[in-house]
Amino acid sequence: MTRERPDQFPVPGEPAGPSAAGLSQTAAAASPADLAHRLRAQARQLGFARVGIAGVASPPRHAAFVSWLKAGLAGPMTAWLARHEPLRADPQMLLSGVRSIVMLATDYDTSPRTPSRHRAVAADGHDVTAAPPGHGRVARYAVGDDYHDLLRSRLNMLANWLSDTVPGSTSRGVVDSAPLAERDFGWLAGLGWIGKNTMLISPQAGSFFFLSALLTTVELPADTPLEVDHCGTCTACLEACPTDAFPEPRVLDATRCIATLTIEDRGPVPADLREGMGEWVFGCDICQDVCPWNRHAPLVDEPAFQPRHGDATLPLADLLGLDTASFRQRFHGSPLLRAKRHGLARSAAIALGNAPDPAAAAALATALADPEPVVRGAAAWALGCWITKDVRAAWAREQLALRLEVEDDAAVLAELRDAAGSQRVEPSPGKHGC
Ligand code: B12
Numbered sequence: 525m526t527r528e529r530p531d532q533f534p535v536p537g538e539p540a541g542p543s544a545a546g547l548s549q550t551a552a553a554a555s556p557a558d559l560a561h562r563l564r565a566q567a568r569q570l571g572f573a574r575v576g577i578a579g580v581a582s583p584p585r586h587a588a589f590v591s592w593l594k595a596g597l598a599g600p601m602t603a604w605l606a607r608h609e610p611l612r613a614d615p616q617m618l619l620s621g622v623r624s625i626v627m628l629a630t631d632y633d634t635s636p637r638t639p640s641r642h643r644a645v646a647a648d649g650h651d652v653t654a655a656p657p658g659h660g661r662v663a664r665y666a667v668g669d670d671y672h673d674l675l676r677s678r679l680n681m682l683a684n685w686l687s688d689t690v691p692g693s694t695s696r697g698v699v700d701s702a703p704l705a706e707r708d709f710g711w712l713a714g715l716g717w718i719g720k721n722t723m724l725i726s727p728q729a730g731s732f733f734f735l736s737a738l739l740t741t742v743e744l745p746a747d748t749p750l751e752v753d754h755c756g757t758c759t760a761c762l763e764a765c766p767t768d769a770f771p772e773p774r775v776l777d778a779t780r781c782i783a784t785l786t787i788e789d790r791g792p793v794p795a796d797l798r799e800g801m802g803e804w805v806f807g808c809d810i811c812q813d814v815c816p817w818n819r820h821a822p823l824v825d826e827p828a829f830q831p832r833h834g835d836a837t838l839p840l841a842d843l844l845g846l847d848t849a850s851f852r853q854r855f856h857g858s859p860l861l862r863a864k865r866h867g868l869a870r871s872a873a874i875a876l877g878n879a880p881d882p883a884a885a886a887a888l889a890t891a892l893a894d895p896e897p898v899v900r901g902a903a904a905w906a907l908g909c910w911i912t913k914d915v916r917a918a919w920a921r922e923q924l925a926l927r928l929e930v931e932d933d934a935a936v937l938a939e940l941r942d943a944a945g946s947q948r949v950e951p952s953p954g955k956h957g958c
Pocket residue numbers: 525526583584585586588589592601663664665699700701702703704705706707708711712718721722723724725731732733734735736774776778781783784787788806807808809811
């Protein structure tokens with residue numbers, strides 16, 4: 525999940541803003557411990573669920589980050605993450621004179637609770653959070669408004685409180701887009717441990733929370749990191765990932781992660797990953813849904829996080845029928861803008877291939893003539909799936925044949941030919957079979 529605005533960042537090697545170096549600032553009256561106590565109370569009053577304080581250091585696993593980048597596991601985010609790697613290595617580059625990094629956790633889950641309180645999989649193994657027919661799934665963090673706006677305003681208020689309380693101090697709020705290793709510092713600040721799914725997991729609240737940070741020149745006592753690995757022998761997340769995105773525990777191959785495929789990468793999805801995407805059209809929660817530590821994750825009533833239009837899933841036919849203007853209007857202020865119209869439409873077509881809905885046939889036929897080749901290619905693939913699943917197969921073949929006569933994009937032509945060559949396949953349990 526990213527929101528890139530490079531102009532915010534100082535160029536590596538140049539000091540950031542007015543230098544506050546050498547000033548260890550604490551309010552004359554308050555001891556650092558008292559100040560930290562008051563800061564926590566202020567942060568909670570602003571709506572942050574949990575607060576932890578980390579000292580300033582290079583992120584504990586920076587070397588792991590650099591090797592992850594070099595291994596090509598960052599996929600489409602490589603250039604952006606690599607460009608800011610020097611800043612990530614040294615928080616002083618984000619705020620010169622920084623003395624403490626206040627890490628803030630904000631719970632965001634608003635999803636319906638299953639009777640078994642176990643989120644994703646019911647006793648008979650079926651996926652209780654599956655989308656209704658003809659609908660796509662949206663990750664919990666994205667069903668409401670874009671969290672960056674809410675968290676940034678809260679961070680600004682906290683920064684103002686701190687500079688009022690400690691005159692002369694400077695602070696800087698960071699959420700997601702600045703090159704801060706938020707999970708490393710979340711761990712350092714005692715907010716949780718790093719799970720095998722690479723999520724920062726809180727023993728009290730699970731992992732459905734956002735991280736944000738307030739870097740400050742105020743010296744505050746640091747919290748103690750959790751040394752216990754509460755994952756133990758559990759590997760539910762590693763096994764549940766339908767695209768095998770975990771080459772090993774605590775390492776995510778982002779090129780295979782459904783969140784990357786639906787949010788960050790708006791090109792054609794590699795053929796071997798399409799079936800695994802299931803009905804996800806934006807983000808993915810599977811490795812969190814199956815995590816036993818999320819059984820007791822708190823539900824929040826924050827209005828900004830409530831599902832827009834009251835629906836945590838999206839009608840796929842609607843997504844295929846949007847043009848750029850209606851897309852922007854429909855998802856104004858929503859994280860889904862990041863996928864762009866063609867990215868979301870492409871994912872909707874793939875979801876209709878994995879879970880055909882005859883009621884969406886007209887929309888899929890329209891997508892075969894979408895202005896964007898990536899959407900046309902995905903629609904062709906989906907129609908091939910309808911043939912293999914014997915859903916309106918004759919009609920699907922007809923649509924493909926009609927499009928083959930007029931299509932001029934080489935990649936789409938290849939998708940059309942592949943799909944037109946599809947044959948009926950006997951369904952096997954748990955397999956979408958395309
Ligand atoms: C790039 C990015 C992505 C990428 C890559 C994710 C990844 N796992 O690397 C993609 C697009 C796939 C992605 C997906 C998601 N993301 Co994202 N993402 C980021 C971003 C911008 C950078 C993360 C990064 O640098 N990744 C590279 C890897 C190598 O680093 P890392 O994940 O930080 O892992 C470090 C630690 O795990 C550490 N580590 C490993 N083992 C151990 C052990 C110990 C003891 C310690 C100390 C450290 C440690 O080493 C790694 C290197 O530093 C952060 C925001 C930020 N600035 O940090 C949000 C962030 C991590 N994402 C977040 C979320 C919510 C998601 C999704 C759940 C969204 C969704 N539902 O689709 C998925 C989850 C997928 C997953 N299992 O991670 C939250 C996570 C909150 C939390 N509780 O952990 C963050 C913090 C954003 C935020 N502001 O809240 N994301």
